[in-house]
Amino acid sequence: MSPDVPSEIGGFDAEDAAPGTLNTGGQTSVSTEHVYHGRRDPTAPVGEECTVRVDTEPLDAQYDLLSASPSGFEWGYGGSGPAQLAIAILAHAYEDEFACEYYQQFKREVVAELPGDGWTLTTSDLDAWRREVTGDA
Amino acid sequence: MLERYFRLMRWWLRRWYPVFRWFGWVTGQEEYVERAIDVTEDNFERILEGDDE
Numbered sequence: 527m528s529p530d531v532p533s534e535i536g537g538f539d540a541e542d543a544a545p546g547t548l549n550t551g552g553q554t555s556v557s558t559e560h561v562y563h564g565r566r567d568p569t570a571p572v573g574e575e576c577t578v579r580v581d582t583e584p585l586d587a588q589y590d591l592l593s594a595s596p597s598g599f600e601w602g603y604g605g606s607g608p609a610q611l612a613i614a615i616l617a618h619a620y621e622d623e624f625a626c627e628y629y630q631q632f633k634r635e636v637v638a639e640l641p642g643d644g645w646t647l648t649t650s651d652l653d654a655w656r657r658e659v660t661g662d663a
Numbered sequence: 664m665l666e667r668y669f670r671l672m673r674w675w676l677r678r679w680y681p682v683f684r685w686f687g688w689v690t691g692q693e694e695y696v697e698r699a700i701d702v703t704e705d706n707f708e709r710i711l712e713g714d715d716e
Contacts, residue, residue, distance in 0.1 A: 594701060605705035606698070630697050 562647040601640040608637040
């Protein structure tokens with residue numbers, strides 16, 4: 527996990543969540559490090575169990591880019607909720623065009639492998655994944 | 664018993680996803696196929712979680 531992850535963010539490590547899919551070894555020239563944090567509350571009302579925050583703010587679902595899951599985000603499998611989460615994360619971290627082109631792959635390789643209870647991803651994790659898929663050095 | 668059956672069904676159907684994606688590519692309907700796969704996965708997830716109970 528990135529050393530930039532704030533200490534108050536506990537829970538699951540992205541490398542534990544998707545072993546072999548994320549490499550946090552290198553840093554890129556991103557200007558801002560964000561922390562994406564997902565939590566599942568089984569006691570919450572139906573449709574509100576899954577919450578995803580970027581830093582301290584709720585993550586925008588980006589329904590203008592994709593309207594796959596009106597009920598919000600999901601993770602841990604390869605469905606429409608995970609697709610919505612994938613495009614939301616990528617669109618927040620990168621350009622909309624990149625998000626639209628790669629969200630299905632991101633869903634399969636990362637979001638579907640996230641642990642059910644909760645997870646944490648950082649911009650460094652995303653950069654590492656992006657380098658893998660685009661082949662950038 | 665039923666849960667095992669549905670897991671077997673999901674496993675078997677997942678074997679076909681590359682074929683579905685190939686048809687989507689051939690017909691130019693990749694997004695349609697991906698949505699169909701997403702909905703299929705959603706349904707299996709709900710079935711196996713017992714959300715309908």
